[in-house]
Amino acid sequence: MEYVVRLKDLVKDYGGRKALDGITMQIEEGEIFGLIGPNGAGKTTTLRIISTIIKPTAGQALVCGIDVLKAPNEVRKLISYLPDEAGAYPNLSGEEYLKLMASFYFESGKGIGEALEEGRKISGLGERLKEKSSTYSRGMKRRLQLARTLMVKPKLAILDEPTSGLDVTHAYHLRNVIREYARTHSTTILLSSHNMLEVEHLCDRVSFINEGKLVESGSPQELKSRYGARNLEEAFMKVVGVA
Amino acid sequence: MAKEVKDLLRDPKILVGMILFPALIYPLMGAAMSISTGSVIETASANMTIYMIDDDGGPLASTLKEFFRGGNFTVEAVEGDPASMAASLHGGDVLIHVPSGFSENITAYRRADIGIFVNFKEFSIVEFIKAGRAEGIVRIFEGAITNALISNAFPNAKAEDILNPVKIDYNSVIRGEAQPINPEVLQNTMRLQGAMGPIVILLVLILAMQVAATSIAVEKEAKTLETLLTIPVSRLSILFSKLIGSFTIAFLASVATVLSFSYYFTTVLGTAAVDQGLDLSVLGIGPSSTGFIVLGATLFGALLSALALALTLGTLAQDVRGAQSLVGVLMVPVIMPMFFIMFGDMSSLPAALQTALYLIPFTYPMLASQALFTGNYGTVFVGLAYMAAFTFVTLYLAAKVFSSERIMTARLSFRLGRIKR
Numbered sequence: 001m002e003y004v005v006r007l008k009d010l011v012k013d014y015g016g017r018k019a020l021d022g023i024t025m026q027i028e029e030g031e032i033f034g035l036i037g038p039n040g041a042g043k044t045t046t047l048r049i050i051s052t053i054i055k056p057t058a059g060q061a062l063v064c065g066i067d068v069l070k071a072p073n074e075v076r077k078l079i080s081y082l083p084d085e086a087g088a089y090p091n092l093s094g095e096e097y098l099k100l101m102a103s104f105y106f107e108s109g110k111g112i113g114e115a116l117e118e119g120r121k122i123s124g125l126g127e128r129l130k131e132k133s134s135t136y137s138r139g140m141k142r143r144l145q146l147a148r149t150l151m152v153k154p155k156l157a158i159l160d161e162p163t164s165g166l167d168v169t170h171a172y173h174l175r176n177v178i179r180e181y182a183r184t185h186s187t188t189i190l191l192s193s194h195n196m197l198e199v200e201h202l203c204d205r206v207s208f209i210n211e212g213k214l215v216e217s218g219s220p221q222e223l224k225s226r227y228g229a230r231n232l233e234e235a236f237m238k239v240v241g242v243a
Numbered sequence: 244m245a246k247e248v249k250d251l252l253r254d255p256k257i258l259v260g261m262i263l264f265p266a267l268i269y270p271l272m273g274a275a276m277s278i279s280t281g282s283v284i285e286t287a288s289a290n291m292t293i294y295m296i297d298d299d300g301g302p303l304a305s306t307l308k309e310f311f312r313g314g315n316f317t318v319e320a321v322e323g324d325p326a327s328m329a330a331s332l333h334g335g336d337v338l339i340h341v342p343s344g345f346s347e348n349i350t351a352y353r354r355a356d357i358g359i360f361v362n363f364k365e366f367s368i369v370e371f372i373k374a375g376r377a378e379g380i381v382r383i384f385e386g387a388i389t390n391a392l393i394s395n396a397f398p399n400a401k402a403e404d405i406l407n408p409v410k411i412d413y414n415s416v417i418r419g420e421a422q423p424i425n426p427e428v429l430q431n432t433m434r435l436q437g438a439m440g441p442i443v444i445l446l447v448l449i450l451a452m453q454v455a456a457t458s459i460a461v462e463k464e465a466k467t468l469e470t471l472l473t474i475p476v477s478r479l480s481i482l483f484s485k486l487i488g489s490f491t492i493a494f495l496a497s498v499a500t501v502l503s504f505s506y507y508f509t510t511v512l513g514t515a516a517v518d519q520g521l522d523l524s525v526l527g528i529g530p531s532s533t534g535f536i537v538l539g540a541t542l543f544g545a546l547l548s549a550l551a552l553a554l555t556l557g558t559l560a561q562d563v564r565g566a567q568s569l570v571g572v573l574m575v576p577v578i579m580p581m582f583f584i585m586f587g588d589m590s591s592l593p594a595a596l597q598t599a600l601y602l603i604p605f606t607y608p609m610l611a612s613q614a615l616f617t618g619n620y621g622t623v624f625v626g627l628a629y630m631a632a633f634t635f636v637t638l639y640l641a642a643k644v645f646s647s648e649r650i651m652t653a654r655l656s657f658r659l660g661r662i663k664r
Contacts, residue, residue: 051473054648073477081473087466091254104474148470 002065004029004156004188005050010059012045012212019045021212022059027156027190027205032182034203035192036236042212043192044084047160050190051081064155077105080154084161086145090134094125094144097133098151105152119151122177139170146174150181157181159191163198175202196232206232210240254461262492266499270506283368292317293377294338296325301346303388307339310384314376325360334364337377349388357381433616441581444542444608446500448549448577451493452570455550456557458485459650460566472651482645486550493546534615537623541608544630548604549577551637558650580606584613589622601626604633 005027012020020042027033035043048054049061052072061068063075088097095116102115120129123143128136133144142162149157162178163171179202182189193199199206200220207217216223216239220232229235293316297304308318321328325340332338340358348355359381361374393402413425462468471481553570560566580600583589589597589610600606607626614620644650 048469048651051469053469053472053651073475076473076475079473081470083466083469085466086470089467090465101470101474104476145470 002029003027003062004031004064005033005190006060006062006065007046007050008060008062010046010049010061011057012042012049012054013057018212020049020056023209023212023214025207025214025217027188029188030182030186031205032178032189032191032203034199034206035190035209036194036196036199036206036232037192037209038194041209043194043209044160045212046209047081047158047190047192050156051079051158052076053081078155079158080149080152080156081158082145082149082160082162084164086141088133088141088144088148090132092133093131094123094129094133094136094140095120097144098123098129098148101148102152115151115153118153119147121147122150122181123147124173124177139166142166142170142174146177150177150185150187153185154187157187157189159189161193162191163195164193171198178202196236200232208236208239215239262496262499265496266503269503273506283372288315290315290317291373291376292319292336294319294321294328294332294336296321296323296328296338296340298343299341299345300343303346303349304341307341307381307384310387311339311380314380314383316377316380325358329360329362332362334362335367335370335373336362337373338362339377339381349392352392441585441609441612443497444545444612445577445581447493447497447542448545448605449574450496451489451546452549452553452573452577453567454492455485455489455553456560456570456573457563457566458489459554459557460560460563463560464562468651478645478650479642482554482641485554486547489550489554490546531615531618534611534618534620537620537627538608538611538615540627541611541623541630544627544634545605545608548630548634548637549573551634551641555637555641555644558644576603577605579603580609584609601629604630 003026005025007023007025010020010023011018023042023046035046037043045054049056050063050068052068052075055069064078066074066078068075088094089100092100098119099112099116102112102119106112106115123129123146125140125143125147128140129144133141136144146159146162149159159178163174166174175198178189178191181187191199191203203220205217205219206223208215208223216226216235218226223232223235224230227235227238229238293311295308295311295318297308297320311318321338325338329336329338338358338360340360342356342358345355345357359374359377361370361377363370389406390402393400393405397405413423414421415424415426415429416422417424459468462471472478552573556569556573557566560569580603583592583596583600584606589600592600601622604626607623607630610626611620611623614623
């Protein structure tokens with residue numbers, strides 16, 4: 001079976017500090033996959049390697065069978081990445097920003113136009129899209145970024161803490177958009193979060209990551225049953241031996 | 244590339260600070276100077292009252308009064324102690340004291356004293372100009388007296404020949420041909436016209452480096468870099484877009500500054516600096532089209548290497564302020580050649596300093612701008628080959644940094660004095 005993401009013994013060493021220590025995992029097509037762990041566990045490092053931003057010290061990372069080290073430009077055509085702290089160009093309006101980003105993925109005006117329309121819908125920002133992004137609230141900026149990530153219809157959307165720091169209204173909107181988008185477009189989504197309750201409601205499968213190692217994987221239901229936990233948070237605490 | 248230019252031009256800091264401000268500042272300065280100069284000239288050329296204490300009462304004191312009247316002065320006779328009288332006048336008012344024996348001394352071929360008292364209250368330009376006007380009339384009077392005295396003593400001679408018995412015929416031999424030109428005028432003209440080249444080159448280099456060095460820091464500060472690095476565009480395309488974007492902004496800023504400065508220089512100052520000098524092209528030492536091509540080539544090479552260096556260095560900064568501090572380090576090798584070449588002569592420098600300057604690629608555009616007038620292209624052609632190699636190496640280094648994760652992770656630690664990853 002061809003996996004959308006396949007990691008084999010991935011190691012990342014930041015000059016003596018091991019951020020990843022032999023990560024191995026696979027993600028199937030159409031899955032919403034959650035990478036869960038506390039701050040500093042290695043979530044962002046894993047996502048950055050898959051996104052071709054940084055290189056692994058050892059091991060292999062494949063996206064749709066393409067090695068991120070050998071053909072990063074090919075991988076970039078298949079993915080769309082939403083960093084934990086993403087910004088837009090402050091002197092461009094939300095709409096100009098979406099159009100600009102779409103132009104990197106599509107050559108024809110039609111393709112750009114369709115992506116822009118999709119972006120408008122996903123963001124739900126309406127007329128505010130015509131205003132400069134520097135005037136947006138944190139929640140609006142995050143909606144714009146999620147729209148930018150998904151509007152290009154990537155094979156793999158990588159979302160780093162997509163709802164972190166947002167109020168309940170914006171977080172609720174974003175979760176619905178992600179769930180709905182994955183269902184209607186069969187896009188594979190890899191997201192990281194330290195909000196385990198959110199992940200429980202959103203993901204088909206999750207992996208617990210702690211101190212650079214994957215410590216457990218499965219569907220939220222499986223993990224809860226396996227550890228006799230009421231929720232993923234409790235399951236995680238039992239896995240890492242705290243609870 | 245379009246994104247780079249568009250985003251840079253929409254940045255108010257760049258649009259206002261680097262293009263609009265330089266474009267407007269010189270005309271505004273000129274306008275302010277014109278207005279104040281105009282009012283000063285008006286005041287200074289208007290009818291002015293001169294106060295005179297005539298203790299002489301002789302014929303030459305009367306002649307002096309006539310000279311003042313002819314120079315648009317109203318002469319008002321006063322009496323008393325000159326210093327106390329002058330102190331009671333308005334600011335800028337001038338009192339002339341003609342002491343007793345003034346006329347007698349002059350007619351007896353003895354030097355005669357005359358007192359000029361200027362009451363300064365604000366030390367303004369107007370007060371100084373009024374003082375100058377009064378002295379000017381006294382000098383004209385003195386010249387007329389001198390001529391009259393010489394004509395009386397030597398009826399067959401010209402007063403001017405006695406006053407200036409030696410006349411110098413200046414000749415400057417240029418490219419083997421003698422030209423009736425004062426070397427001082429030639430030097431002033433060449434210095435004036437030759438200085439513009441290095442100044443403009445320096446300006447272009449500094450502006451371009453600032454834009455380039457901050458371009459990655461701006462992405463880091465706006466949190467757009469991570470996204471930029473994952474879009475399906477090669478890292479080399481990003482590097483070249485940033486190079487071209489920085490170059491475009493630097494070019495626009497330089498054009499705005501040079502046009503603005505030229506306007507200020509020629510129109511507002513009204514000095515017509517070039518008019519005062521000479522047409523160097525007529526003398527065969529003006530800039531040639533070959534000279535401009537060589538200058539363009541060296542400038543292009545210097546710009547590319549400066550931009551590549553600034554971009555690479557800029558990746559080490561975490562924010563715009565950090566990038567600006569880092570680019571300050573590059574200013575030293577950019578400014579050094581300009582000073583040595585503008586104010587000195589490369590061949591007269593110590594060998595070690597010459598070598599250091601020849602190793603700096605930014606030296607060659609300066610030498611090329613000088614060669615426009617001197618025609619000494621030998622060193623410049625060798626420099627072009629060196630610059631090509633230097634530019635290639637800096638671009639290669641920049642490409643390596645852009646293709647690696649260092650663009651995200653590199654930090655320059657001043658405390659430890661080394662690069663952290």
